[in-house]
Amino acid sequence: MSESTFMGVPRERIPWYPVIDYTKCNFCMECDKFCPHKVFERNEGERKLVVKNKENCVVFCRACAKTCEPDALSFPNKQETTALIKQIRKEEEAK
Amino acid sequence: MSGSEFALLPCNGLDKSLGQITRAAALNACTALPELELLCPMVCSQDPGRYKESAEKKKLIVIDGCGTRCATKTAAALQAGIALKLYVPDVVKSTGSRPEASLEPGPGGLKVAGEISRLIMSHCSEKKSEKATEAGIEDWNRRELDFLEAMVDKFVLKVPKEGYLFNENDCWAFVRGSTALIGISDYLQTRAGDIMYVGHPDPGKEISQFDEAGDFESSKSVLQVISPVSGVVVRINEALKEHPELLNEDPYRRGWIAELRLTQLEEDRELLLESEAYFKNMIDKAQREIAGRH
Numbered sequence: 001m002s003e004s005t006f007m008g009v010p011r012e013r014i015p016w017y018p019v020i021d022y023t024k025c026n027f028c029m030e031c032d033k034f035c036p037h038k039v040f041e042r043n044e045g046e047r048k049l050v051v052k053n054k055e056n057c058v059v060f061c062r063a064c065a066k067t068c069e070p071d072a073l074s075f076p077n078k079q080e081t082t083a084l085i086k087q088i089r090k091e092e093e094a095k
Numbered sequence: 096m097s098g099s100e101f102a103l104l105p106c107n108g109l110d111k112s113l114g115q116i117t118r119a120a121a122l123n124a125c126t127a128l129p130e131l132e133l134l135c136p137m138v139c140s141q142d143p144g145r146y147k148e149s150a151e152k153k154k155l156i157v158i159d160g161c162g163t164r165c166a167t168k169t170a171a172a173l174q175a176g177i178a179l180k181l182y183v184p185d186v187v188k189s190t191g192s193r194p195e196a197s198l199e200p201g202p203g204g205l206k207v208a209g210e211i212s213r214l215i216m217s218h219c220s221e222k223k224s225e226k227a228t229e230a231g232i233e234d235w236n237r238r239e240l241d242f243l244e245a246m247v248d249k250f251v252l253k254v255p256k257e258g259y260l261f262n263e264n265d266c267w268a269f270v271r272g273s274t275a276l277i278g279i280s281d282y283l284q285t286r287a288g289d290i291m292y293v294g295h296p297d298p299g300k301e302i303s304q305f306d307e308a309g310d311f312e313s314s315k316s317v318l319q320v321i322s323p324v325s326g327v328v329v330r331i332n333e334a335l336k337e338h339p340e341l342l343n344e345d346p347y348r349r350g351w352i353a354e355l356r357l358t359q360l361e362e363d364r365e366l367l368l369e370s371e372a373y374f375k376n377m378i379d380k381a382q383r384e385i386a387g388r389h
Binding site (some may be wrong): 006007028030031033034036058059060061062063066067068069071078079082085086089 | 303
């Protein structure tokens with residue numbers, strides 16, 4: 001079992017993390033400065049910011065999006081994520 | 096309308112477009128409300144004694160231009176309680192404006208500044224309702240609680256032995272008939288440090304399980320309250336507006352954040368933990384966090 005779980009589900013099976021819209025991102029880095037979980041990483045290349053540590057993102061937390069003035073961060077659909085977690089739990093129980 | 100009870104502390108982001116909007120908003124509000132005291136953030140930092148009396152006697156309104164939150168941090172250094180906190184990017188989103196990137200605010204920036212000053216004026220003119228003793232809440236606040244306790248590093252972390260349901264986002268629900276009070280766990284308040292401001296969900300708002308149900312802010316960070324249950328907000332804990340420290344001092348009683356009329360408790364229970372299970376989860380998380388620091 002994965003070291004990190006959410007409601008008994010291995011964290012890597014839950015696709016919850018921010019996605020950066022590079023057409024909007026102005027690389028102000030406010031989200032990176034804000035996030036205490038080191039989800040983002042700064043780069044030397046054209047994309048100066050990437051989502052590096054997806055599994056560090058706290059499931060259902062969207063706090064970094066609030067710091068984003070150009071609204072460049074999005075998260076998965078919460079209801080779909082909740083349904084997926086319930087489905088995986090059922091599968092695990094059935095094993 | 097009077098601003099005499101309030102002091103306004105804007106950020107000093109003169110090198111940023113959103114900081115210039117903060118400046119314009121503060122000047123608008125102080126022009127409209129001459130009794131509203133304007134605190135200079137530079138003087139607050141360099142000579143905090145100058146504003147000692149204001150910090151003690153007045154309710155503080157802060158405006159942060161960006162995520163650096165200089166105004167909030169300056170308020171923390173003054174040890175002043177925050178009555179209203181405005182965050183320019185939030186207002187940008189709520190107004191749907193597109194502020195200009197230039198340092199001189201154009202029509203978009205001025206629209207945002209106008210909305211911020213309107214919010215300040217509205218807050219200063221609100222008639223504060225009498226603190227009615229809500230049925231049952233005072234008794235609930237005074238209940239005796241038995242705790243599960245664990246020492247992790249230098250912190251003693253507590254979880255009530257019974258009656259509370261938790262999500263893994265460190266928020267609790269206490270079901271009372273058809274409603275539930277919600278709040279944050281001892282672990283979450285410990286992680287946050289000294290809490291200076293609580294943002295409540297709006298009464299009447301419908302919230303699904305795992306939706307944001309408010310936020311809170313310390314000098315270290317801004318954290319979300321992620322609702323353990325689905326429901327409609329029927330009331331909020333007004334006491335936290337003047338005493339956000341209750342979240343640190345008594346997170347399971349007087350630090351409750353909101354009361355929700357439950358809409359699908361049985362379904363929500365599937366992703367909730369009872370005390371023993373949450374206690375184990377909390378200790379694991381706290382130990383991992385401590386290990387990560389060393």
